[in-house]
Amino acid sequence: MSRHPEVKWAQRVDKVYLTVLLPDAKNAKVNLEPEGVFTFSASAGAGDLLYELKLNLFDKVDVEESKINIGVRSIFCILEKAEKVWWKRLLREDGKAPHFIKVDWDKWVDEDEDNGANDLDLGGMDFSKFGGMGGMGGMGGMGDDAMGDDFEDSDDEDQEVSKSDKNLEGGAKAEEEHGGASGEKKEAAASI
Template sequence: MSRHPEVKWAQRADKVFITVQLSDSKDAKVNLEPEGVFSFSGTAGTGNTHYELKLDLYDKVVVEESKINVGVRSIFCILEKAEKVWWKKLLRRDGKAPHYVKVDWDKWVDEDEDKGAGDLDLGGMDFSNFGGMGGMGDMGGMGDMMGGMGGMGEFEDSDDEGQEETKPADKVEGDAKPDEHGAGTSEKKEAEAST
């Protein structure tokens, strides 16, 4: 019996980002069809557990313009939309998405803030075109040649890196008024001494 790997997704007006979360995958095969069918199969883990999934995407895609990167921890795909419009959801079907499909909040941008994929830091990933592989996207054995992603840490916000944490200025003794935050230390001592 096969299992479903976790899938994360985000979008821009012209692209859909799909990340199949599967560490140390072997024999990874990805297939993308112009009608918007995304398929994945592969094995992972010490017991060589088989994983597979098939997603009927919301709309059509351009296979030749789409790209893929097989990394150590995941398979990351950039799918080029056939029409440059925002999709209401990832999948064509009605109802909620399956439990293994989640929004990738690290890559998500709201429609009104969309500047294209140029705002996404891909950390120098090496991508192959789906179309360059005969449209099949069969990635079996190619993970080593393409260079690993090195982990999803490359996508995390790096605004805080290299910056010192700022702390509020130390309070000067006696700054707090007794009726505000409780009696300050010096006020307590004075009150005790006068009684």
């Protein structure tokens, strides 16, 4: 049985910041499809427990321009939106938010404060592009080796991950959560 890693998210008019918090992840596999499907799987912990998730994002994304950074503590993705519009929430599905997806208040900007500028300090992280995955949208879930090579373990938190060298795929059902918020931020979280 797999588990869900904790996921944090924030957005701008043109992109979504997605952080999968899973320290010391091994055999990480990530897939992003143009229709807005993000999948992830990896093992972690003393017993090499399996962690998986599948997010049906609110709208379509530009896979070619989206970027990923695999670090020791987390997997950080910048997902470029296909249309530069503010999303009402992260996931396509309505209903109660899942417990393992939370708003990343450190990166969050309210819609009326978003000027379209990239004002987020990424601490010098090197990113590679998901690029070249556009034709993989219809390919299956876990275990489909036709998607590329496996990720290699990385001890370097800021190591660049090249799509051509790494496998990008995943599996399992995902959900989201509002998390604790107050004041103006609580109103923003209500639309997640």
